[in-house]
Each structure stands twice: as C-alpha cells, then as structure tokens.
Amino acid sequence: MKVIVDRVMIAKGGGCLLNEDGVCGMKRELVRVSYGVRGNVAEGEVVRGMGIETKEDGDRGGEGVYEVGRWYVVMKGGDRG
Numbered sequence: 001m002k003v004i005v006d007r008v009m010i011a012k013g014g015g016c017l018l019n020e021d022g023v024c025g026m027k028r029e030l031v032r033v034s035y036g037v038r039g040n041v042a043e044g045e046v047v048r049g050m051g052i053e054t055k056e057d058g059d060r061g062g063e064g065v066y067e068v069g070r071w072y073v074v075m076k077g078g079d080r081g
Helices: 020-033 041-048 055-067
Strands: 004-006 036-040 072-076
Touching: 004 020, 020 041, 036 041, 041 055, 041 072, 055 072
Parallel strands: 004 036, 036 072
Antiparallel strands: none
C-alpha cells in the first residue's frame, strides 16, 4: 500500500494544531514510511525549520523532504501569491 501523508499542522488562521513532540513524531514515524508528503508552506517551514519566502526557498524545503526518501513532495503556497 502506498501512503501519502498530508501533514495538517497549521490552521488556516495560523494557529498550531500539533505541538513540538507531535511534529517530531510525525517526521520520525510518518514521513519516513510514506510514499509522498503533502502540505502547505507554513507546515513546510515547521518541518524543515526554515523560512520559506521565495520559490527557491520552497524548492530547497521540498528537496530536504525528498532527501529523506519520499518519492513525491507537494507543497502548496496559494496563500502566498
């Protein structure tokens, strides 16, 4: 079975839905066994521990997740224009 992880960690209003322990567990347990990872830019910033302001930042953030061994990484950024 191929599992896609949609990491829902940040609410549309900007509030955190997952505490630091939950983020660590998600990265350690879910992301490593998934076929792909999907999320928005704010969640990418939390997972990668870096700000994502430009397309190039987003590319670097996605590459970091891909290097963990995920086949597909989708990072949405519609709210950033």
